[in-house]
Amino acid sequence: MNIQKAKIEDHICLTEITKKSKAYWGYSEEQIEKWTNSLTITEEYIKQNPVFNLIDENQIIGYYSYLTLEKNQVKLDNLFILPEYIGKGFGSFLMNDFLKKMRNEKTSKIILDSEPNAEPFYKKIGFIKIGEFETSIKNRFMPIMEMNL
Structure with missing residues (x-):
């Protein structure tokens, strides 16, 4: 098991992983379809x-992927795993790699918008909830979380 920089041609595979992982939380196919734009990883996204x-x-x-917001601050934009690997330590493996990279880059703050069902995972790692926003699904709120390094 290892972690490698994504190649542009991985975009289709990464989109499938994203959709399957999101569906793991019980969202309908119809809902996943409504989220197609936000769940799609494009070639351009991987380039940028x-x-x-x-x-x-x-x-x-x-x-996983991240965005640089400003000096020393990043946003964890995506962290997805195929459903059959969820709950087996692979998410922690990815997160540990990400956090190591961020410490090496002298990042001081990480923020993320969490899937509501994944909030306990991020809390366990040390993120704290600093807010939330309502999603396209009525009465469903996405936690906004942060970690200071």
Whole structure:
């Protein structure tokens, strides 16, 4: 198992991982379809942002990506894993790699918008909830979380 920088041609695979991972939380196919634009990883996105794949036995099973907001502050934009790997430590493996990179880059603050079901995962790692916003689904709120390094 290792982590490698994503290639432009990985965009289709990463989009599939994103959609499957999101569906893991019980969202309908119709809802996933409504979110297609926000769940799609494009070639351009990979060209413009740091994206790293989790590889197991020559298969991409997950990935993360981030955006630089300002000096020393980043936003974890995506962290997704295929459903059959959720709950088995792979998310923590990805997150540890991300946090190590951020410390090496002298990042002082990380923010993210969490899938509501993933909030406990981020809290366990040390993120704190600083706010929330309502999503396109009525009465569904996305936690806004941050971690100071």
